[in-house]
Amino acid sequence: MTTAGRLEPVLSVRGAKKHYGEVRALDGVDLDIGEGEFLTLLGPSGSGKTTLLMAIAGFTSLDAGAFRLRGEDITDLPPDRRSFGMVFQGYALFPNMTVAGNISFPLKLRKWSKAEIDARVRECLELVQMESYADRMPNQLSGGQQQRVALARALSFKPSILLLDEPLSALDKKLRADLQWELKDLHRQLAVTFIYVTHDQDEALSMSDRIVILDHGQIQQIGLPDQLYNQPDTRFVADFLGKSNFLEAKVCERLGGALDCESGGERFNVTGESSSYNGADRVLLALRPERIRIGAQGTERFHGVVRQTSYLGERCHLILDHPGFGGVLVSAPTWRMTVRPEVGGEVSFGWDDDACVVLAEDQ
Amino acid sequence: MIARSLTDKGRYWILILPALAIMLTFYIWPLVEIFGISFSEPRPGFDNYASMFDSRPIRTSFVITFRVAAITTIWCLVLGYIVSYAIYNTKPKYVGLMIALVLLPFWLSVLIRSFAWIVLLGRSGVVNDSLGAIGLIDKPLPLMHNEFGVILSMVHVMLPFAILPIMANMKGINPSYVDAARGLGASELRAFVSVYFPQTLPGVLSAALLVFVLSLGFYITPALLGGGRVLMISEYITYQIQELLNWGVGTSLSVALLLATAAVILAAGRFVNLRRTFLERG
Numbered sequence: 001m002t003t004a005g006r007l008e009p010v011l012s013v014r015g016a017k018k019h020y021g022e023v024r025a026l027d028g029v030d031l032d033i034g035e036g037e038f039l040t041l042l043g044p045s046g047s048g049k050t051t052l053l054m055a056i057a058g059f060t061s062l063d064a065g066a067f068r069l070r071g072e073d074i075t076d077l078p079p080d081r082r083s084f085g086m087v088f089q090g091y092a093l094f095p096n097m098t099v100a101g102n103i104s105f106p107l108k109l110r111k112w113s114k115a116e117i118d119a120r121v122r123e124c125l126e127l128v129q130m131e132s133y134a135d136r137m138p139n140q141l142s143g144g145q146q147q148r149v150a151l152a153r154a155l156s157f158k159p160s161i162l163l164l165d166e167p168l169s170a171l172d173k174k175l176r177a178d179l180q181w182e183l184k185d186l187h188r189q190l191a192v193t194f195i196y197v198t199h200d201q202d203e204a205l206s207m208s209d210r211i212v213i214l215d216h217g218q219i220q221q222i223g224l225p226d227q228l229y230n231q232p233d234t235r236f237v238a239d240f241l242g243k244s245n246f247l248e249a250k251v252c253e254r255l256g257g258a259l260d261c262e263s264g265g266e267r268f269n270v271t272g273e274s275s276s277y278n279g280a281d282r283v284l285l286a287l288r289p290e291r292i293r294i295g296a297q298g299t300e301r302f303h304g305v306v307r308q309t310s311y312l313g314e315r316c317h318l319i320l321d322h323p324g325f326g327g328v329l330v331s332a333p334t335w336r337m338t339v340r341p342e343v344g345g346e347v348s349f350g351w352d353d354d355a356c357v358v359l360a361e362d363q
Numbered sequence: 364m365i366a367r368s369l370t371d372k373g374r375y376w377i378l379i380l381p382a383l384a385i386m387l388t389f390y391i392w393p394l395v396e397i398f399g400i401s402f403s404e405p406r407p408g409f410d411n412y413a414s415m416f417d418s419r420p421i422r423t424s425f426v427i428t429f430r431v432a433a434i435t436t437i438w439c440l441v442l443g444y445i446v447s448y449a450i451y452n453t454k455p456k457y458v459g460l461m462i463a464l465v466l467l468p469f470w471l472s473v474l475i476r477s478f479a480w481i482v483l484l485g486r487s488g489v490v491n492d493s494l495g496a497i498g499l500i501d502k503p504l505p506l507m508h509n510e511f512g513v514i515l516s517m518v519h520v521m522l523p524f525a526i527l528p529i530m531a532n533m534k535g536i537n538p539s540y541v542d543a544a545r546g547l548g549a550s551e552l553r554a555f556v557s558v559y560f561p562q563t564l565p566g567v568l569s570a571a572l573l574v575f576v577l578s579l580g581f582y583i584t585p586a587l588l589g590g591g592r593v594l595m596i597s598e599y600i601t602y603q604i605q606e607l608l609n610w611g612v613g614t615s616l617s618v619a620l621l622l623a624t625a626a627v628i629l630a631a632g633r634f635v636n637l638r639r640t641f642l643e644r645g
Binding site: 080096 | 537539540542543544545546547548549550553554557558561562
């Protein structure tokens with residue numbers, strides 16, 4: 001589960017535990033973060049993702065467990081000795097210092113010479129395209145500009161790891177999308193390890209090399225973005241990352257690489273599943289709404305009545321009522337829809353054999 | 364029916380009229396009278412103001428007043444800062460209790476608090492008796508009827524006025540600033556000095572102004588604990604008017620104190636947000 005792939009681990013988390021009274025913010029987390037990786041900690045609020053980041057940064061102490069930075073134990077090191085760059089949720093730019101003052105703060109602490117500092121501040125401002133703002137105060141900047149300065153400050157002393165705590169959450173949607181591209185670009189340019197916390201799945205999917213999904217202080221699944229999306233292990237992951245329909249099914253028999261399943265009075269095949277389910281096993285299937293095709297009556301295998309439609313421009317969302325499956329959520333590209341679904345009307349729907357994913361027993 | 368024929372502005376004036384009348388009758392008018400008396404008693408002219416500059420006791424009293432107020436202010440700032448810092452860095456569940464403890468003295472009369480200090484600091488007060496009993500001192504320490512006693516009890520009375528503005532300021536400071544400084548490599552002390560303290564300066568300046576201005580005109584505590592030997596200007600005024608029936612000198616000193624206080628506030632207005640200091644208590 002925790003392989004860092006081909007990457008040499010720069011930071012290792014071992015058995016990290018943190019309890020707040022009854023609440024288990026971290027409940028035994030093991031994780032290896034690769035050199036130069038863009039790793040995202042993703043989870044709902046209260047999942048422990050921020051606690052893990054704050055513990056890595058040194059602001060929260062662990063009840064049990066250890067952190068190793070390139071093999072060296074840093075578990076008890078105070079935050080100022082860890083030298084990780086950090087971008088806070090509210091940016092935390094020092095209001096009593098100019099933009100240049102903020103960026104040079106960590107450099108002065110490291111006793112860089114005046115000339116070195118000036119050069120580096122200019123370099124960092126260029127990096128985030130804020131050259132002309134050096135003498136502004138933070139409160140004279142917009143949210144997006146503050147974000148850029150916070151980034152420049154966190155990178156100024158050339159940390160090997162950059163920690164980002166929901167850095168885009170306070171920005172509006174369009175700006176957020178722009179900054180996602182910029183962050184990704186920056187990561188590629190600098191070859192710095194990014195550890196990124198977010199609750200926004202789109203952000204996680206679009207930027208990360210790997211995603212760690214957390215819930216109740218435990219790692220639910222780790223993987224590449226497409227891997228997590230297409231092969232979720234559990235119902236939680238399938239539900240949290242994107243949307244899913246869930247079908248409880250009975251395996252009727254095994255047909256080579258496929259399972260012949262029965263659910264809601266219908267029979268269909270599930271392929272692409274390698275584990276050892278056999279006849280009479282009960283399984284839970286996840287089915288992505290966009291994998292379901294709809295068509296005029298008779299063109300697909302199953303039939304349903306349209307309960308609700310929601311037009312979103314590029315896509316159209318439908319809820320279909322099927323006597324066996326119950327409500328089925330469908331997300332169809334509008335340009336390819338052959339029928340115009342009316343509420344109360346009948347449509348037929350179906351999916352390919354490899355559309356369903358068999359989920360592991362929920363934890 | 365009458366109200367309908369009035370404009371909004373008219374109704375507003377009717378509402379504040381009673382309060383305004385009281386202020387005019389019992390506050391503004393006497394003040395004008397005082398101003399008038401200072402120029403007319405015992406005979407018309409500027410005599411009272413001229414003699415103020417010649418009189419050694421008056422000059423001494425002004426110096427004492429400003430010195431005591433300044434020292435009180437400094438102690439209140441130091442102690443108030445520590446208390447406020449402690450309140451916002453302790454466990455959140457104790458914050459309410461600690462704020463209540465800060466505010467508690469407000470419900471106790473200044474008179475009672477001053478007498479309590481007399482009980483503690485007197486020649487045969489609790490402190491001297493105890494120290495004598497365990498043999499640490501042979502004769503009582505002079506703890507009151509001097510500036511030490513006055514300042515000690517004034518700091519006690521004024522402390523909440525220092526704590527409240529500083530606390531209101533600290534409450535608005537996001538703890539992530541200090542975290543950010545620490546994360547960037549600053550030690551705890553450095554993070555405090557470079558990042559936290561500068562952000563609390565507005566609160567500190569507000570507190571300084573409030574305590575200093577209130578201390579300038581303070582009467583009860585210096586009168587009781589000074590025992591006539593630490594003659595601050597308010598007590599001097601009382602003495603002139605009540606004992607010597609010297610209305611001219613008393614009123615001119617009052618005007619001088621008023622002007623001095625106004626000058627301090629105006630000067631401070633360059634650094635402090637006056638509206639926040641005096642009108643918006645957090």
